[in-house]
Amino acid sequence: MTLTEIIDYFKSKLNLSKFMDSLERKTDFYDESENGSEENGSVGNLESIPYFNSGNSDAKSSNAGRISQNKDEPLIKLTNVWKIYQMGEVEFAALKGINLEIYEGEFLIILGPSGSGKSTMMNLLGCLDIPSKGTVCLNSKDISELNESELAIIRGKMIGFIFQSFNLLPTLNTEENVLLPMEFQEEDRQLARKKASYLLDIVGLSNKRQNLPSQLSGGQRQRVAIARSLAVNPPIILADEPTGNLDTKTGYYILDFLDELHTREGKTIIIVTHDVELVRYATRVVYIRDGEIEKIETRTKNESGVENEQGTKNEANLN
Numbered sequence: 041m042t043l044t045e046i047i048d049y050f051k052s053k054l055n056l057s058k059f060m061d062s063l064e065r066k067t068d069f070y071d072e073s074e075n076g077s078e079e080n081g082s083v084g085n086l087e088s089i090p091y092f093n094s095g096n097s098d099a100k101s102s103n104a105g106r107i108s109q110n111k112d113e114p115l116i117k118l119t120n121v122w123k124i125y126q127m128g129e130v131e132f133a134a135l136k137g138i139n140l141e142i143y144e145g146e147f148l149i150i151l152g153p154s155g156s157g158k159s160t161m162m163n164l165l166g167c168l169d170i171p172s173k174g175t176v177c178l179n180s181k182d183i184s185e186l187n188e189s190e191l192a193i194i195r196g197k198m199i200g201f202i203f204q205s206f207n208l209l210p211t212l213n214t215e216e217n218v219l220l221p222m223e224f225q226e227e228d229r230q231l232a233r234k235k236a237s238y239l240l241d242i243v244g245l246s247n248k249r250q251n252l253p254s255q256l257s258g259g260q261r262q263r264v265a266i267a268r269s270l271a272v273n274p275p276i277i278l279a280d281e282p283t284g285n286l287d288t289k290t291g292y293y294i295l296d297f298l299d300e301l302h303t304r305e306g307k308t309i310i311i312v313t314h315d316v317e318l319v320r321y322a323t324r325v326v327y328i329r330d331g332e333i334e335k336i337e338t339r340t341k342n343e344s345g346v347e348n349e350q351g352t353k354n355e356a357n358l359n
C-alpha cells in the first residue's frame with residue numbers, strides 16, 4: 041500500500057459521521073446488551089457500568105463518566121508543585137512551583153519546548169508519579185496520600201492514557217489490547233468483549249481485531265490506543281504527543297476524534313505537546329518553559345484569537 045492509499049483507507053474508516061453514528065447507536069447497543077444479559081443471565085447489573093449506560097444520545101447531558109460532585113471544583117489541582125530529580129549528588133528541578141487548576145470538560149493543551157517539563161507534568165497529572173513538593177489533587181484527593189494500589193485504581197477508573205509511542209503490548213492482538221484495562225478492572229468478560237467490539241468499530245478497526253501491533257500501521261496503532269483509553273469510560277483522557285509519530289493527515293484525524301469526544305461526550309481532554317498547531321483544538325493553553333508556567337490562555341475553539349486568564353483578547357503567539 042502506498043502512503044496515499046493508507047491515508048485514504050483511514051479516511052474511509054475513521055470518518056466523523058461514522059463516529060457520530062456510533063455515538064448515537066450507543067443507547068441501542070446498551071439496550072441490546074441489557075436484553076442479552078437478561079436472556080442468558082450472565083451479565084451483571086449494567087446500570088453500574090459506565091460508558092454505555094447514558095440512556096440518552098446527548099451524552100454530554102447524561103452525566104456519563106462524570107466524577108465531580110461540584111462542577112465548580114477543579115478536577116485536578118496542582119498547588120506549588122515541584123518535581124526534583126536526583127542524579128547522584130546533583131539535583132535537577134524539572135517543575136518549579138506549578139499552580140494549575142483543570143476543570144471538567146476542558147480541552148487543555150500543555151505546550152512547551154523539549155525539556156520544558158511536559159512529560160514530568162503528564163506523569164503527575166496522570167498519577168503515574170507524585171510531586172517532590174506541593175500537592176496534586178485529583179477530584180479533591182491528594183494523590184500523595186494514596187498508596188500504590190489506590191493510585192492504580194484511581195488511574196484505571198478516571199484516566200485514559202494515550203502515549204506517543206502507543207504503549208501497546210506487542211504480544212497481544214488489537215482486541216486483547218483493548219480488553220486489557222477492563223480485565224484490570226475485573227469487568228465481566230462477555231460484556232468487556234462487547235465493549236471492545238463496539239470501541240473497535242468506532243475507531244474503524246473491526247477488521248483488525250486479530251492483528252498484532254506489529255501488523256498495524258502507526259495510525260491504526262494509535263487508534264487501538266484510543267479505543268483502549270476509552271475502554272473503562274474514563275472522564276479524563278490524557279495524551280502525551282498523541283500525533284507525534286503520525287503523518288500530518290492521520291494526526292489530524294486522531295485530533296478530530298479527540299475533539300468529538302470532548303464536544304459530544306463531554307470528556308476532559310489534556311494533551312501535552314510541543315506542537316503549536318494543536319492549540320486550535322484547545323479551550324485553554326498552558327505554556328510551560330524551564331519547568332515553569334509562562335502564561336495561560338483561554339481560547340475559543342478553532343479561532344486564532346485567544347483570551348488570556350484575565351479575559352483580555354490577544355492574538356496567540358504561535359511561534
Ligand SMILES: Nc1ncnc2c1ncn2[C@@H]1O[C@H](COP(=O)(O)OP(=O)(O)OP(=O)(O)O)[C@@H](O)[C@H]1O
Nearest residue numbers: 125127132134153154155156157158159160161314
Ligand atoms: N528521571 C530523570 N532524571 C533526571 N532528569 C530528568 C529525568 N526525567 C526528566 N529529566 C529532566 O527534566 C527536564 C524535563 O524533562 P521532561 O521529559 O519532562 O521534558 P519534556 O518537556 O517532556 O521534553 P520532550 O518534549 O523532549 O519529551 C529535562 O531537562 C530532563 O532532562
